[in-house]
Amino acid sequence: MADLTKEEFWRWREYHRVMPKKWSKADIITAGVDVGSVGSKAAIMVNGEAYAWGITRTGSNSPESAKKALDYALQDTGLTVGDLKYIVGTGYGRVNVPMANKAITEIACHAKGANYIWGPRVRTVLDVGGQDIKAIKIDETGRVVSFLMNDKCAAGTGRGMEVFADLLQIPIEDIGDISLKVEKEPDPVSCTCVAFAKTEAMGLLRKGWSKEKVLAAYTRAMAVRMANLINRVGYEPELVVTGGQSKNIGIVSRIEVILGVKTLPMPRWREDGLDPMVAGALGAALLGKALYEKAQKA
Amino acid sequence: MITVGMDLGTQRVKAVVLKDGQVVGRSQAFAGFDPTKATEQAVAEALTQANLKLSDVQHFAATGSAMDMAPYEHSTVSMMSADAKAGVSLIPTARTIIDVGAEEARAVRCDERGVMADFVVNERCAAGAGAFIEAMARALEVKLEDMGPLSLKAERASPINASCVIFGESDVVSLIHRQESKPEICRAVFDAMADRVSSMIHRLGVNPDVVLVGGVAKDVGFVASLNRKLGLTVKIPEYPDYVGALGAALIAAGRVKGGA
Numbered sequence: 001m002a003d004l005t006k007e008e009f010w011r012w013r014e015y016h017r018v019m020p021k022k023w024s025k026a027d028i029i030t031a032g033v034d035v036g037s038v039g040s041k042a043a044i045m046v047n048g049e050a051y052a053w054g055i056t057r058t059g060s061n062s063p064e065s066a067k068k069a070l071d072y073a074l075q076d077t078g079l080t081v082g083d084l085k086y087i088v089g090t091g092y093g094r095v096n097v098p099m100a101n102k103a104i105t106e107i108a109c110h111a112k113g114a115n116y117i118w119g120p121r122v123r124t125v126l127d128v129g130g131q132d133i134k135a136i137k138i139d140e141t142g143r144v145v146s147f148l149m150n151d152k153c154a155a156g157t158g159r160g161m162e163v164f165a166d167l168l169q170i171p172i173e174d175i176g177d178i179s180l181k182v183e184k185e186p187d188p189v190s191c192t193c194v195a196f197a198k199t200e201a202m203g204l205l206r207k208g209w210s211k212e213k214v215l216a217a218y219t220r221a222m223a224v225r226m227a228n229l230i231n232r233v234g235y236e237p238e239l240v241v242t243g244g245q246s247k248n249i250g251i252v253s254r255i256e257v258i259l260g261v262k263t264l265p266m267p268r269w270r271e272d273g274l275d276p277m278v279a280g281a282l283g284a285a286l287l288g289k290a291l292y293e294k295a296q297k298a
Numbered sequence: 299m300i301t302v303g304m305d306l307g308t309q310r311v312k313a314v315v316l317k318d319g320q321v322v323g324r325s326q327a328f329a330g331f332d333p334t335k336a337t338e339q340a341v342a343e344a345l346t347q348a349n350l351k352l353s354d355v356q357h358f359a360a361t362g363s364a365m366d367m368a369p370y371e372h373s374t375v376s377m378m379s380a381d382a383k384a385g386v387s388l389i390p391t392a393r394t395i396i397d398v399g400a401e402e403a404r405a406v407r408c409d410e411r412g413v414m415a416d417f418v419v420n421e422r423c424a425a426g427a428g429a430f431i432e433a434m435a436r437a438l439e440v441k442l443e444d445m446g447p448l449s450l451k452a453e454r455a456s457p458i459n460a461s462c463v464i465f466g467e468s469d470v471v472s473l474i475h476r477q478e479s480k481p482e483i484c485r486a487v488f489d490a491m492a493d494r495v496s497s498m499i500h501r502l503g504v505n506p507d508v509v510l511v512g513g514v515a516k517d518v519g520f521v522a523s524l525n526r527k528l529g530l531t532v533k534i535p536e537y538p539d540y541v542g543a544l545g546a547a548l549i550a551a552g553r554v555k556g557g558a
Contacts, residue, residue: 037468060475131465153423154464163464195424195433195463196401199308 010162012039012172012244016054016072019273021046028292029079030086032109032284033066033100035093038130038158039244040065042073043281044084048289050116052077053278058130062096070099086292088284092131104287106280107136107147113283114240115142117274118264123236126226126255127280128245130158133226135233142283148233155192156222156251158244163194164218167201168211179215179250186213188221215250223254230259238264242279299554302341302355303547304372305380305540306333306362309400309428310513312540313340315348315355316547323348324540333367341369359550361542363402363421373553378406378417380545385509386412387548388535393505396524396532397541398495398514400428405498407505418498424463426494428514433463434487437470438480446519449484456482460490484519492523499528508532511541 023029023046034041036058043053054072058065066089074080081087081099089097090109097103106127114125120140127134132151139145154160165172186209191200197218204214230239241252241263256262266274274282305312311333315323323344327336345352352370360368361380368374377397385395386408395406403426406417420426424433435442456478459465466487473483491514499508508530514520515538525531535541 037465060472131459131468151459152461154462159464159468191422193423193463195429 007169009165009169010172014056014072016052016075017273018052018076019050021049021051023051023079025083028085028289029083030088030285030288030292031070031073031084032088032090032281032286032288033070033097034091034106034109034278034280034284035062035066035069035089035097036130036280037092038162039277040069040091041278041281042069043278043285044073044077044079045282045285045289048286050274050282053275053281055275055277058093062093063098065093066097066099086288088288088291090280090284101288102291104284107134108144109280109283109287110134110242111136111138111144111283112142112286113279113281114138114242116282116286117270117276117279118238118240118267121238122240122264124230124233124239126230126239126241127243128157128226128241128251129243133157133229135229137233137236146233148229150225150229154194156225156245160194160222161245161248164197164215167198168215170211170215173247175215176219176248176250176252178212179219180253181212182216185220186217188224189217192218192221192225219250220254223251223258226251227255227258230255235259235261237261240264240276242276244277246276299356299551300350300354301357301359301547301550301554302344303380303543303545303550304337304341304358304360304362304368305542305546306337306360306364306368307399307542308363308402310539311337311340311362312543313337313344314540314543314547315344315350316544316551317348317350319551321544323350324537324543326539329364333364334369338369357550357554359546359553361546373550375546375549377542378404378414379549380542381406381511382408382414382545383412383548384541384545385511385535386410387544388541389507389509389533391507392509392533394499394502394508396495396499396508396510397512398427398510398520399512403427403495403498405495405502407502416502418501420494420498425461425466426491426498430463430466430491431487431514431517431520433467434470434483437467438474438483440480440484445484445487446517448481449488449519450522452479452481452485454482455486455489458483458486458490460486460493466490485523488517488519488523489527491520492527495524496527504528506530510534511538513539515539
């Protein structure tokens with residue numbers, strides 16, 4: 001039998017990807033490095049089009065995590081850091097990206113990145129990262145109009161979900177699907193504190209609830225919090241979700257139900273490629289291109 | 299007249315035996331998986347101290363977040379009323395009682411008779427309660443009882459995300475990697491808790507005297523941070539963790555007198 005105690009259910013997959021595209025030294029090649037609290041993402045853009053990216057876990061040292069993510073993104077591209085015309089650092093650890101020409105807040109970068117991925121129809125971006133939840137209103141050019149942020153509580157964030165995965169011994173990438181495997185949606189739990197979840201979840205499991213039902217009740221409560229944040233910033237169609245939790249179908253589908261709206265699907269020509277988790281890094285690379293061009297003109 | 303107050307907290311259960319207004323026995327036990335049984339044990343021990351039997355008790359009153367699991371035939375008392383009643387009986391000048399337990403924190407405003415006038419409670423987030431100190435002690439690999447004395451050695455506090463236990467844990471791990479001093483991290487933990495608790499008090503209005511009760515009142519680190527934050531010296535009764543149970547026993551005595 002497998003040793004369950006040794007398995008790390010929270011551990012999500014690190015990966016990198018290169019798009020089938022050619023580049024030359026004459027191109028404007030820029031990079032965005034998004035050092036989040038849980039994941040570090042780097043994206044390379046050629047003339048403002050996504051080319052390659054890498055996603056890795058953030059370590060205890062931000063500059064090292066930034067370098068690791070960027071090296072990962074550059075892997076198999078033939079490019080070196082020296083080929084990058086402009087690098088923008090963003091995210092929780094943005095001031096600790098040593099190779100960056102400039103640091104920009106992740107709010108601006110996610111706005112720009114969402115606009116790049118889904119196009120000018122996007123007006124509301126929900127970014128659920130490792131350690132905070134942001135509802136961002138943007139205009140048709142991907143500029144931030146206003147935003148609200150919850151960075152005080154782990155409930156619903158990627159970090160909170162990692163704790164849950166370990167607690168219920170369910171691989172983190174399956175959590176969303178499993179939370180939807182209930183016949184009837186249970187009432188959301190009243191207390192979402194992740195620190196109390198252990199006792200709460202144990203109590204519910206002892207009462208005879210299935211793991212699926214416990215997960216559904218928690219996911220529901222977290223989706224309610226996110227929907228409230230969106231309503232407070234003022235929901236405007238269309239809505240998209242970025243950040244690591246965009247992959248949690250349990251969260252995303254419940255937000256859709258609560259708000260009575262549909263989130264924008266990935267555009268068909270991009271659905272096999274782009275990952276909403278790198279939206280911030282893509283936005284950073286795009287803002288980097290604009291800054292580079294401005295500097296060239298001056 | 300003999301009454302017993304039982305306080306069923308999330309982590310420990312406490313029992314106080316009151317005879318004609320005097321505490322004659324007190325005991326506590328870990329709540330564990332069976333708080334009912336734990337309370338029976340605590341009551342039995344407190345009665346033994348007082349040389350009394352179960353049949354001598356005229357009225358049992360239960361309080362605490364698990365009060366619905368209390369043993370024996372009993373009445374119930376809200377945690378806020380128990381805090382107010384016992385707080386003023388122990389320290390007559392008390393007008394604000396702060397009760398910080400393992401998973402909850404409360405601030406209660408009361409009058410000179412120990413009657414609750416208003417209250418604020420935090421029961422949804424671990425960051426303002428004893429659980430926060432415990433989690434940080436685990437992350438720091440420091441014994442819980444050493445956190446307070448250690449924090450007093452620090453001149454400043456390390457920067458940590460103290461709004462959430464989960465984030466705090468991650469931050470403490472990175473600080474340890476960076477070899478920041480443990481006393482400074484400990485102080486940050488207490489400063490953060492004091493911040494949250496003092497904001498609860500400010501919502502009620504700071505009415506001296508401010509009395510601190512509950513298990514966390516025994517932590518010198520938290521007390522120092524709270525005093526600094528409030529700019530006053532909070533008063534602490536001798537057995538701060540038994541205040542809830544005492545309040546229940548006192549109110550039970552009133553119910554016997556009143557014929558209720």
